Amino acid sequence: MIIIGERINATRKTIARAIEKRDAAFIKKEAEKQRLAGAHYLDLNAGLGKGTEKEDLGWLIHTVQEQDQGPLTLDSSDPAVLAECLPLVENPEVMINSINGEEKRIKGLLPVLKNHPQVKLIALTMDDSGIPQTAEKRIQVADQLIKLVTAETNLPVENIYVDCLVQPISVDTRNGLVFLDAMKELKRLYPGVKTTCGLSNVSFGLPERKKINQYFLVVSLAHGLDSAIIDPTLPEMQEAVCLSQTVLGQDEYCLNYLRFARAVSGKG
Amino acid sequence: MIIIGERINATRKTIARAIEKRDAAFIKKEAEKQRLAGAHYLDLNAGLGKGTEKEDLGWLIHTVQEQDQGPLTLDSSDPAVLAECLPLVENPEVMINSINGEEKRIKGLLPVLKNHPQVKLIALTMDDSGIPQTAEKRIQVADQLIKLVTAETNLPVENIYVDCLVQPISVDTRNGLVFLDAMKELKRLYPGVKTTCGLSNVSFGLPERKKINQYFLVVSLAHGLDSAIIDPTLPEMQEAVCLSQTVLGQDEYCLNYLRFARAVSGKG
Numbered sequence: 001m002i003i004i005g006e007r008i009n010a011t012r013k014t015i016a017r018a019i020e021k022r023d024a025a026f027i028k029k030e031a032e033k034q035r036l037a038g039a040h041y042l043d044l045n046a047g048l049g050k051g052t053e054k055e056d057l058g059w060l061i062h063t064v065q066e067q068d069q070g071p072l073t074l075d076s077s078d079p080a081v082l083a084e085c086l087p088l089v090e091n092p093e094v095m096i097n098s099i100n101g102e103e104k105r106i107k108g109l110l111p112v113l114k115n116h117p118q119v120k121l122i123a124l125t126m127d128d129s130g131i132p133q134t135a136e137k138r139i140q141v142a143d144q145l146i147k148l149v150t151a152e153t154n155l156p157v158e159n160i161y162v163d164c165l166v167q168p169i170s171v172d173t174r175n176g177l178v179f180l181d182a183m184k185e186l187k188r189l190y191p192g193v194k195t196t197c198g199l200s201n202v203s204f205g206l207p208e209r210k211k212i213n214q215y216f217l218v219v220s221l222a223h224g225l226d227s228a229i230i231d232p233t234l235p236e237m238q239e240a241v242c243l244s245q246t247v248l249g250q251d252e253y254c255l256n257y258l259r260f261a262r263a264v265s266g267k268g
Numbered sequence: 269m270i271i272i273g274e275r276i277n278a279t280r281k282t283i284a285r286a287i288e289k290r291d292a293a294f295i296k297k298e299a300e301k302q303r304l305a306g307a308h309y310l311d312l313n314a315g316l317g318k319g320t321e322k323e324d325l326g327w328l329i330h331t332v333q334e335q336d337q338g339p340l341t342l343d344s345s346d347p348a349v350l351a352e353c354l355p356l357v358e359n360p361e362v363m364i365n366s367i368n369g370e371e372k373r374i375k376g377l378l379p380v381l382k383n384h385p386q387v388k389l390i391a392l393t394m395d396d397s398g399i400p401q402t403a404e405k406r407i408q409v410a411d412q413l414i415k416l417v418t419a420e421t422n423l424p425v426e427n428i429y430v431d432c433l434v435q436p437i438s439v440d441t442r443n444g445l446v447f448l449d450a451m452k453e454l455k456r457l458y459p460g461v462k463t464t465c466g467l468s469n470v471s472f473g474l475p476e477r478k479k480i481n482q483y484f485l486v487v488s489l490a491h492g493l494d495s496a497i498i499d500p501t502l503p504e505m506q507e508a509v510c511l512s513q514t515v516l517g518q519d520e521y522c523l524n525y526l527r528f529a530r531a532v533s534g535k536g
Contacts, residue, residue: 169514169517170522173520173521174517176515176516176517177516180490202515206525206526207529208533211507211511211529212511212515214511215511215514215515216515218483218486218490219487219489219512219515219516221487222448222486222491243482243483244487247480247483247484247487249444250441252441254438258475261474261475261479262475
C-alpha cells in the first residue's frame, strides 16, 4: 500500500504562510516528518490562488529535494503548472494529482502526459457535470478516462490511480458504499488499474472525524485500495495502515505489527 | 450485524467458579452487562469437563432467563446436552453452537435439529481431519454440512451461520485471508447463508491481542460477516462494531455513531 503524504498543501494555513515567506526550514521539516511516518510520496500543492503557482510549486519541489530524494506527487489543477514543474523533479518516480473527466483538464494534460510517459497519474471520477451520484456513473467516467489516457499517451494502465471520490456519509449514509462499490467494480473491469483515495471528505460534518477516516481507510484497504492520500503522522492513520496490513496478510511474520505494538506500549 | 456475547463460558475461571457455586447473581450480572453492551444473543457454555454439563447448562439457562428474556446461544459439543436443554429455553429465537463435519457430532445433532426446526445453527468448517488449511477445503466442508442439514431437517439455509474458522496470523501471515476468502466464496455460493466468527484465535501469540481482534472484526464486517462471537463489553469491540457499521452504510443518519462519539468524548 502506497502512502501519499498530504501535509504540504497550500490549503493549510501554515503551509500557505511558509510558501509565501519562502520558509524552507518549515517545509523541510514537514517533508521529514512525513517520510519518517512512512510516506512513500509527498504531495506538493502550492495553489495559493495568487497567480504565482508555477514559481511556488517550483520552490516547493526544490526545497523538498534539498531535504530528501524520495518520490513526489505534484498536485495542481493547472496543466501548465504541471508541464513546467515536472522537469524540475529529479526522482523518476513521480505522480500527478490529478486528471479528471473535465474537458479542459483533459485537453491540457494529455500533451504533458505524452512528454512524461513514466509518470503515475491520479484520475478522479468526476467530469464537467460534477461528481456522479452512483457507482455505475463513476465507473463510466473512470472507464472513459482510462481508455483515453492509455490510447493517447504511452502510460500503461498500471500507472493510473483512480480515486472513486468518497462523499460525506453525514449527507447520505450510503456514500461510503458508493465509493467501495465503484472501486470493487473498477478493479474487476481493469485488474491492472490502481486505486487511491483522499479520505477527509467521508467524515465531513461529523464529530471525531479522525475516527471515521481511520475506519473508512480500513474498510477501503479490505476492499483492495492500493494507495491513500493521508496525513501519515496521525496515530489513527498509522494504526489503520499497520493493523489493516497485518490482518490482511500483508505483514510478513507480523514484524511491522510487533514493532507497532512495542512502540505503542512504550517499550520500543 | 448480530452480536453473540461470549462471556458466560466455563473456560473462563470466574464463570467456572460461578457455575460450581451456583452463584446466580454473578451470572445475571454477566448477562446484564452484555445485553447493555448490545449483545443480541448470549452464548452459554457450561463445559466444566466434570460430567455435569446437562445440569450446569440447565442452571445457566434458568438463571439467565430470570434476568432477561433475550435470545440465547446454547454452546456445547455434546448433542445429548443440547437435546435436553433446548426445551428449557423460553425465547423461540435460539441458537446452537455448534455443528461441524465430525461424523459423531452430525449423527448426534441431526435428530435434535429435526425436533427444533426453528433454531439457528452455527456450523464450523472442520471435520474429523481437523481444520482444513485452504479456503477451498473449508468451503467443501461447509457445502457438505449445508446440504446435509437442509436435506435432513427443516432448517432453512438462512438459519445456518457458518464460521470459516480463523487461525492465528502469528503462525501463518495469510491465515486471516484464508478465512476472508472462504467467507466471500461461501456467500457467493449460498447467498442466503449467514456467517459468524469467533475472533480470538486470530491474535493468538501476539501482543495487544485486542487490537488485532478489533481490526480483524472490521475487515470481516467489510467482507459481509453477519454475526460475531465477541465480548461486547470491550471498548475495542464496541468501537469496531459501531464504526464499521457507520462507514459501511448501516447506520442511518449516523445516529449510532453520534451517540458513540458523545459517549467517548464524555458528553453523553
